Amino acid sequence: xxxxxxxxxxxxxxxxxxxxxxxxxxxxxxxxxxxxxxxxxxxxxxxxxxxxxxxxxxxxxxxxxxxxxxxxxxxxxxxxxxxxxxxxxxxxxxxxxxxxxxxxxxxxxxxxxxxxxxxxxxxxxxxxxxxxxxxxxxxxxxxxxxxxxxxxxxxxxxxxxxxxxxxxxxxxxxxxxxxxxxxxxxxxxxxxxxxxxxxxxxxxxxxxxxxxxxxxxxxxxxxxxxxxxxxxxxxxxxxxxxxxxxxxxxxxxxxxxxxxxxxxxxxxxxxxxx
Numbered sequence: 581x582x583x584x585x586x587x588x589x590x591x592x593x594x595x596x597x598x599x600x601x602x603x604x605x606x607x608x609x610x611x612x613x614x615x616x617x618x619x620x621x622x623x624x625x626x627x628x629x630x631x632x633x634x635x636x637x638x639x640x641x642x643x644x645x646x647x648x649x650x651x652x653x654x655x656x657x658x659x660x661x662x663x664x665x666x667x668x669x670x671x672x673x674x675x676x677x678x679x680x681x682x683x684x685x686x687x688x689x690x691x692x693x694x695x696x697x698x699x700x701x702x703x704x705x706x707x708x709x710x711x712x713x714x715x716x717x718x719x720x721x722x723x724x725x726x727x728x729x730x731x732x733x734x735x736x737x738x739x740x741x742x743x744x745x746x747x748x749x750x751x752x753x754x755x756x757x758x759x760x761x762x763x764x765x766x767x768x769x770x771x772x773x774x775x776x777x778x779x780x781x782x783x784x785x786x787x788x789x790x791x792x793x794x795x796x797x798x799x800x801x802x803x804x805x806x807x808x809x810x811x812x813x814x815x816x817x818x819x820x821x822x823x824x825x826x827x828x829x830x831x832x833x834x835x836x837x838x839x840x841x842x843x844x845x846x847x848x849x850x851x852x853x854x
Contacts, residue, residue: 607720608658608678610678610723612723612724612814613723614658614813615659615662616659616661616662617663619730619733619734620632620663620671621701621734630696631803633692635802636692641686644807645810646681649681649685653724654724657678657679660674660676661692662708664704664708666739670711676715676720702738705742706736706742707745709745709746712754713728713745727754728755730756732760733799742784743784743838754788758781762778783836
């Protein structure tokens with residue numbers, strides 16, 4: 581049933597994503613096609629959703645990001661930005677856009693100002709990856725590299741196995757990078773955050789050629805983490821294994837469990853301290 585659900589999610593994402601009109605010209609070559617998938621599930625409150633959006637706006641306005649783009653072989657990349665949660669919540673905030681200089685980077689950043697983020701229940705990382713896979717199709721660009729960037733503050737807890745989506749992306753030579761947010765706040769229902777989310781992202785979410793993760797220690801640190809991550813992704817240089825969350829470096833560490841799509845909802849029941 582999980583396999584069937586995964587196929588259904590991919591098909592639904594393919595139908596939901598708007599497509600450019602059929603073009604007679606061949607796709608434009610770019611150094612990178614980058615799909616930014618941002619978590620707006622129920623554990624992300626209004627303030628946190630705003631901080632995430634502002635982090636990306638500031639990054640695309642930063643001269644280091646523009647410089648990294650210009651230093652590429654072709655000097656241009658294609659980027660899109662969508663927000664996701666569970667129960668099929670996928671919202672494109674900025675469709676595929678060409679960025680090649682300061683002006684086009686600022687235009688893309690301005691697209692993220694509106695509309696305001698909308699949250700929804702559950703954390704569907706697998707569906708977010710599946711959506712990103714299909715959204716590359718017929719986008720008008722042909723990148724030397726294709727990357728889906730997933731940021732979020734919790735594990736997959738709705739839909740199919742996240743590893744199924746990860747492996748499908750890797751089979752298509754699509755890299756999945758991660759930005760886990762090590763948030764200390766409990767969810768709206770009072771459930772504690774997953775303390776080993778960095779391990780979960782490392783073992784279950786990221787994959788494909790050159791995959792890496794950058795850890796944000798909380799939502800206030802998100803902007804700095806986004807800036808570093810974007811520069812690394814655009815540069816396309818090998819990345820050393822990311823340091824794990826310093827707040828969690830000591831004490832008991834729970835290895836990530838990628839085998840059950842619903843386990844993210846119940847991880848804390850197996851811990852003696854929760």
